[in-house]
Amino acid sequence: MRYWKTLALLPLGLALGGCNLVVLSPSGDVAAQQRDLVIIATVLMLLIVVPVMVATAMIAWRYRQSNKAATYTPDWDHSTQLELLIWAAPLMIIICLGAVTWMGTHLLDPYRTLGRISADRAVTPQDKPLEVNVVALDWKWLFIYPEYGIASLNELAAPVNRPLDFRITSSSVMNSFYIPALAGQIYAMPGMQSRLHAVINKPGVYRGFSANYSGAGFSGMRFAFHGLSDAEFASWVEKAKASGNQLGKPEYLTLERPSANEPVRYYASVDNDLFRAILNMCVEAGKMCMSEMMAIDARGGMGMAGISNTLPLAYDKFAGRGAVFGAEPSFVAGGVCLPGDQVTRMAENSSPTVLAPLDWTPLQGRGLERPGLMRPSKASFIPLPTSKSNS
Incomplete structure (x- = not known):
């Protein structure tokens, strides 16, 4: 019988094998701090939830109908010690949870510039942020690098341990820019600019996508985020410049038209006024x-x-x-x-x-x-x- 019970649990194990734990094991410092906040909040709440669940089971078992040894006190109505426990413990948990959440909300504000690269390294004046302009299109992602005068479609790259300053907007409907390994999701809205400051600490290729449904091609709004060394990022920039593609306002208006599952594309030069025009809805x-x-x-x-x-x-x-x-x-x-x-x-x-x-x-x-x-x-x-x- 025990053998069959173990066998029946195997499908549950297979289902758990499909879980992606990137949120609990991120590669960016901002995402790691957000993970820590989630874990701390969960543990604080479990300090109340678990004892209550255990006490509920114990009381139900102790005072079951068949237990004749249980003390029957129908006139009992008050216990000062129990009242103190019931009210003081949750109050302390709420105070701690509120303090942690308040600090995390301000320290992890996506509009706030980074104060550190990692837990053991603070940001210095030499750590110049890399600005990336992000445009959510139907149904693809456009990334513009003003510092280098290049752009890429459905592919994002950044150096490891360099602060990133994302300026995010949308061409038509609301979307959501989300790289779980890097930081939390930020909405992209037409006519508005959202900000996100983050940093990637480990080299690798990470998944990025839209976390807000935006129409028929939504499932194809995915891109690869490459965390690269400084030398690898310089090579990536040169590859974009070698593409020979130009991205001016006429080319953008063609790119803006709805299309799904577009291949990765690079642009060697970008109109300096393009992102401002996109944000102000006056490209035409x-x-x-x-x-x-x-x-x-x-x-x-x-x-x-x-x-x-x-x-x-x-x-x-x-x-x-x-x-x-x-x-x-x-x-x-x-x-x-x-x-x-x-x-x-x-x-x-x-x-x-x-x-x-x-x-x-x-x-x-x-x-x-x-x-x-x-x-x-x-x-x-x-x-x-x-x-x-x-x-």
Whole structure:
């Protein structure tokens, strides 16, 4: 019988063999500190959970119906010693757990620059961080190295024991940048920049992927992260430069289109303004950048004339993503009431002006001067565009 019981447990052992313990055995100092925080918190909670479970089993066994030797005291209702134990022990655990969590939350803040390379080595002024700009595309990862003027697709490399400064954004929908061996996952959001400071301490090839579902090609959003020596990383940079590929704004707009399971690709040169344009959603020629829109808003906006400001901003990128609206870019002017085919605009100290019927060709977003060149007036009205020509 014992033989059959042991045999029945074998499938459970096989299932455990498929577990990946990289989170509990990482190769980066930040991930190692996060692991320690998880272990400490788990042990502190088990100090309460385990005794309660053991006491529950012991009480159920001692006071079972068949145990006639158990003391029966139906009038018992209070014990000072037991009350102290029940309340003091969990309170101490909560205090310790709160203190550890508070310190870990601040010390492991992904926006916080690293204070150490490893447990026995502090960061010095000579340890210059390697900046890597990360862009989550549909459905692939683009890595830009501003210091070297190169980029790579679906492959990331970094020197061992050198601080890493990741600046992370997305081209369309929310994703999550995650290398379990390096650090915790950080969200990538369009129009926003997330930060992650980390370091890899052991050479090797590690798995990176998106931890946030983002559509049909999500399962292919995986990449290899190479932890290299300084000499190996220099060779990797030279390999990228030898590829001869260029990554300018036109090439990026082609790369941005949804595609899955793309092979690793290198770019020998990158447009210096590309990441800023991606972050501000203005890679396409003639589109107003978010920073320019915010500059206008910071000055108080432009009233009804500001409606035209929204036309150059198409956050869901109909044309770039091949939506049902067709290849021609089309935008919607928000906040405009359309009675029939006419728009009525009210000017300050003037009578209503009724515009002619609109031409329902795709609105391209024209008519505003660049921020800094335009001075707001008492009544500044810019007609809705009907032309397809670029301004």
